[in-house]
Amino acid sequence: MNLKKNDTFTVTIEDMSDDGAGIGKLDGYIWFIKDTVIGDRVEAKVMKMKKSYGFARLMKVTAPSPARVEPLCPAARRCGGCQLQAMSYEEQLKFKENKVYNNLIRIGKLEGLRRVVEEETDKGEAEEGELSEDRRAFRPVFLPIIGMENPWRYRNKAQFPFGTDKDGKVVTGFYAGRTHTIIPQEDCLLGVEENRDILKIIRDFMDRFNIRPYDETSCEGLVRHVLIRKGFATGELMVCLVINGSRIPYQEKLVEELQSAGGMTSISLSVNRERTNVIMGKEIIHLFGPGYITDFIGNVKYRISPLSFYQVNPVQTEKLYRTALEYAGLTGNEVVWDLYCGIGTISLFLAQKAKKVYGVEIVPQAVEDARRNAQINGIENAEFFVGKAEEVLPEEYEKNGIYGDVIVVDPPRKGCDEKCLDTIVKMGPERVVYVSCDSATLARDVRFLCDRGYEVRKVRCCDMFFSTVHVETVVLMSKR
Ligand code: SAH
Numbered sequence: 001m002n003l004k005k006n007d008t009f010t011v012t013i014e015d016m017s018d019d020g021a022g023i024g025k026l027d028g029y030i031w032f033i034k035d036t037v038i039g040d041r042v043e044a045k046v047m048k049m050k051k052s053y054g055f056a057r058l059m060k061v062t063a064p065s066p067a068r069v070e071p072l073c074p075a076a077r078r079c080g081g082c083q084l085q086a087m088s089y090e091e092q093l094k095f096k097e098n099k100v101y102n103n104l105i106r107i108g109k110l111e112g113l114r115r116v117v118e119e120e121t122d123k124g125e126a127e128e129g130e131l132s133e134d135r136r137a138f139r140p141v142f143l144p145i146i147g148m149e150n151p152w153r154y155r156n157k158a159q160f161p162f163g164t165d166k167d168g169k170v171v172t173g174f175y176a177g178r179t180h181t182i183i184p185q186e187d188c189l190l191g192v193e194e195n196r197d198i199l200k201i202i203r204d205f206m207d208r209f210n211i212r213p214y215d216e217t218s219c220e221g222l223v224r225h226v227l228i229r230k231g232f233a234t235g236e237l238m239v240c241l242v243i244n245g246s247r248i249p250y251q252e253k254l255v256e257e258l259q260s261a262g263g264m265t266s267i268s269l270s271v272n273r274e275r276t277n278v279i280m281g282k283e284i285i286h287l288f289g290p291g292y293i294t295d296f297i298g299n300v301k302y303r304i305s306p307l308s309f310y311q312v313n314p315v316q317t318e319k320l321y322r323t324a325l326e327y328a329g330l331t332g333n334e335v336v337w338d339l340y341c342g343i344g345t346i347s348l349f350l351a352q353k354a355k356k357v358y359g360v361e362i363v364p365q366a367v368e369d370a371r372r373n374a375q376i377n378g379i380e381n382a383e384f385f386v387g388k389a390e391e392v393l394p395e396e397y398e399k400n401g402i403y404g405d406v407i408v409v410d411p412p413r414k415g416c417d418e419k420c421l422d423t424i425v426k427m428g429p430e431r432v433v434y435v436s437c438d439s440a441t442l443a444r445d446v447r448f449l450c451d452r453g454y455e456v457r458k459v460r461c462c463d464m465f466f467s468t469v470h471v472e473t474v475v476l477m478s479k480r
Contacts, residue, residue, distance in 0.1 A: 005046050012024055031055070044057060067087050071085035075173075084468065089466065097145045103439040113456070114141050145463060155312045163182040202241070209253075222248065234294050265290070265293050266289035266293055328433050330406065343370050348374060359384040360384070362389075367384045390423070408434075411441075431479075435474050461473045
């Protein structure tokens with residue numbers, strides 16, 4: 001490759017990396033170019049070169065891809081939060097589906113995986129009886145991705161940093177990609193419209209009473225971030241101001257003004273005096289309301305406090321977990337394990353159709369939330385363990401003889417620990433439902449189970465994060 005730094009060249013984008021950069025090839029050398037779309041012909045400038053690949057900056061799109069659209073957000077390129085905003089939603093969905101499908105074929109070696117369109121699904125879901133007679137009917141099916149009906153403004157949670165511009169004025173917005181420079185922008189199109197009103201109230205209040213934003217270099221100033229959450233089903237709003245102190249001057253006034261935003265239910269402060277990138281402090285001071293907001297996913301009620309984990313896209317979460325529930329095939333007599341259960345979202349869905357659900361989660365506060373969520377919903381057949389899935393499952397199975405008819409797993413990106421998968425194989429549940437946010441580790445784990453007596457029946461992706469490269473997948477496996 002006889003190019004060097006700052007040279008420009010022209011290339012066609014053929015693929016996309018896991019973090020959303022376009023990929024183009026010149027004489028076998030691979031270029032990563034952000035802000036491009038598969039099918040674009042672009043002019044790019046060399047930024048950095050390694051032995052077999054390099055990074056270049058998009059200068060000009062010389063021939064746009066048919067998949068290219070004008071990003072709605074004026075800050076799309078500088079922000080970096082949405083890697084795929086220049087791609088039409090239809091293409092985004094295709095891109096995500098292909099990524100998962102290809103990983104299952106390449107890493108998972110599921111050669112027989114058959115893509116079907118919705119109308120055909122019944123054939124793929126042939127009755128158990130037919131399956132043994134005609135092995136071809138066994139071929140696992142890959143169902144069409146579940147896309148979002150309303151891709152914009154889907155996020156129920158937002159965190160905005162505060163800072164000052166060069167004239168010393170209070171600004172809020174987002175950090176410019178991988179830096180700590182704040183770009184003023186008070187309306188993220190993935191977030192709710194109320195964010196805008198709330199930010200304006202806080203900024204005006206700070207201006208009026210001369211309350212300074214926190215400065216990361218000097219560690220002086222008070223207001224660091226604001227966390228805003230909304231219950232989509234209830235309309236309830238929560239504001240939590242993260243401050244470098246334990247009170248805000250004239251806080252009664254701020255509380256009063258924030259209440260003018262419709263639906264305001266909880267206002268609090270989070271104390272964070274540390275020199276850290278972690279946004280939230282551990283101590284919460286409640287200023288108004290019960291300290292939490294309520295929301296529903298399906299018919300299950302959740303109590304969300306400033307520090308609790310909660311899915312950011314509740315609408316798609318319901319669709320994803322309904323798919324998992326459907327795949328679990330419960331009749332009311334099953335004992336089910338929900339490994340990596342978080343605040344118990346899947347467990348509480350399953351509990352309504354199962355005899356008993358056991359949830360396992362490593363974060364103690366999440367388990368506390370899960371237990372409380374079970375309680376406020378009157379669900380009595382769900383029990384939760386704090387611990388690692390790979391430790392709790394073997395212990396409960398081998399020492400205490402607790403079995404499972406169905407095991408659901410929803411691990412973090414690194415997938416399941418092998419010890420956990422080993423125990424699943426030993427336990428031998430009829431069905432395993434794998435919910436995944438990383439198709440490479442999903443494919444690896446599916447291969448492991450396929451080599452040990454399980455086979456894949458169905459795969460379905462669900463898009464929870466419009467405009468980003470992330471995608472969720474549900475896989476149904478059953479005992480061969
Ligand atoms: N289904 C959950 C979210 C799962 S996200 C919900 O809706 O709330 C993955 C979860 O796995 C996280 O809550 C994380 O804390 C937990 N986790 C990570 N490693 C784990 C391990 N080794 N054992 C059990 N839980 C783990």
